[in-house]
Amino acid sequence: MANQWRGVIREYYDRLNWSDSDPVVTLGEGGTPLIDAPALATLLDVGEVYLKFEGMNPTGSFKDRGMTTAVSRALGRGAKAVVAASTGNTSAAAAAYATKAGMQSVVLVPSGKIAYGKLSQAIAHKAQILQVKGNFDDCLRIARELDEKYPVFLVNSVNPDRLQGQKTASFEIVDVLGKQPDLHAMPLGNAGNISAYHLGYTEEIKEGRISKFPKLWGVQAEGAAPFIKGAPVQKPETIATAIRIGNPASWDLAQQAKKETEGNFAFASDKELLWMHRFLSQECGVFVEPSSAAGAAGLLKHKKLGDLPKVDTVVITVTGHGLKDPDWALKDEKGRKIRPKRVNANAASVASSLGLEKS
Numbered sequence: 001m002a003n004q005w006r007g008v009i010r011e012y013y014d015r016l017n018w019s020d021s022d023p024v025v026t027l028g029e030g031g032t033p034l035i036d037a038p039a040l041a042t043l044l045d046v047g048e049v050y051l052k053f054e055g056m057n058p059t060g061s062f063k064d065r066g067m068t069t070a071v072s073r074a075l076g077r078g079a080k081a082v083v084a085a086s087t088g089n090t091s092a093a094a095a096a097y098a099t100k101a102g103m104q105s106v107v108l109v110p111s112g113k114i115a116y117g118k119l120s121q122a123i124a125h126k127a128q129i130l131q132v133k134g135n136f137d138d139c140l141r142i143a144r145e146l147d148e149k150y151p152v153f154l155v156n157s158v159n160p161d162r163l164q165g166q167k168t169a170s171f172e173i174v175d176v177l178g179k180q181p182d183l184h185a186m187p188l189g190n191a192g193n194i195s196a197y198h199l200g201y202t203e204e205i206k207e208g209r210i211s212k213f214p215k216l217w218g219v220q221a222e223g224a225a226p227f228i229k230g231a232p233v234q235k236p237e238t239i240a241t242a243i244r245i246g247n248p249a250s251w252d253l254a255q256q257a258k259k260e261t262e263g264n265f266a267f268a269s270d271k272e273l274l275w276m277h278r279f280l281s282q283e284c285g286v287f288v289e290p291s292s293a294a295g296a297a298g299l300l301k302h303k304k305l306g307d308l309p310k311v312d313t314v315v316i317t318v319t320g321h322g323l324k325d326p327d328w329a330l331k332d333e334k335g336r337k338i339r340p341k342r343v344n345a346n347a348a349s350v351a352s353s354l355g356l357e358k359s
């Protein structure tokens with residue numbers, strides 16, 4: 001196992017304050033690729049763009065980074081069961097890591113509003129999954145109450161152990177680039193991730209590995225954009241179900257991240273999200289779920305508005321894999337279902353469908 005990436009706890013042992021007696025529950029998360037995206041750099045008219053492809057984590061989203069630390073700490077404290085509210089990805093990660101730890105997981109999801117792939121993961125990893133007749137914000141309220149009053153351990157990002165694991169993504173970016181990006185954009189939902197990146201970059205500055213922050217941009221879906229409105233949104237709506245969140249838990253931390261890094265909050269419509277989702281798969285070779293296109297979609301919106309800061313190196317975190325919610329790839333820009341053509345089983349028929357002439 002000597003040459004294998006060991007997961008974020010073992011790779012960043014000292015920087016997570018781990019000691020030898022602390023349990024490590026890992027599925028090998030982290031070490032995700034930073035993929036150059038020249039087509040996107042051209043589109044945004046910036047020097048270079050790199051996609052931090054968090055869909056390459058074991059359960060297909062960035063949540064694994066925080067779940068390895070949260071579940072390990074929970075195990076260390078004697079927990080038998082963990083609970084999470086989720087728009088989908090947290091439930092998949094909680095279920096997988098709890099299983100690895102030999103614990104039970106309980107996940108609360110908004111009824112009918114989580115993507116198929118994520119639901120199948122939670123079920124596959126034998127979570128006790130309940131569909132709550134409400135939205136994510138209701139689920140989180142209930143999960144917090146369960147944590148307070150019952151013998152279950154909360155592993156949402158309000159648990160500080162989650163941010164500790166997630167901050168390692170900043171370390172990896174600096175490790176690979178050898179510097180900080182000028183601007184770093186990502187989707188913004190419950191605001192755990194932007195807070196974790198801020199924490200990670202803060203520590204990189206303290207360690208003297210970089211000298212200043214990248215501008216952190218958090219991008220919301222237009223119908224679920226409390227940071228744009230400046231107040232919670234009662235009935236968040238967007239096709240990007242992962243970020244269908246109206247009352248973000250890490251409100252203050254996200255505001256601080258924006259302020260300290262001279263960053264920004266932006267939003268994109270569902271149409272803009274789907275356009276960018278398609279651009280990333282068709283022009284960059286990176287298949288993400290629609291919410292994960294938010295970072296790039298928000299930057300494009302501001303490029304068109306003419307107020308994108310003049311920057312050279314841009315990192316965009318794409319948070320979840322396209323296979324989580326694959327239905328969107330099977331629709332064209334007008335929402336019509338795409339069905340590959342049926343052909344007879346011979347070369348002539350295939351060639352004629354492709355419009356090929358004999359060479």
Ligand code: AN7
Binds near residue numbers: 089193194291
């Ligand atoms: C793909 O799984 O909140 O701003 O319960 O799944 O840290 O909340 C997921 C959020 C971005 C937003 N991209 O991150 C959940 C959940 C994807 C996500 C976000 C989520 P935060």
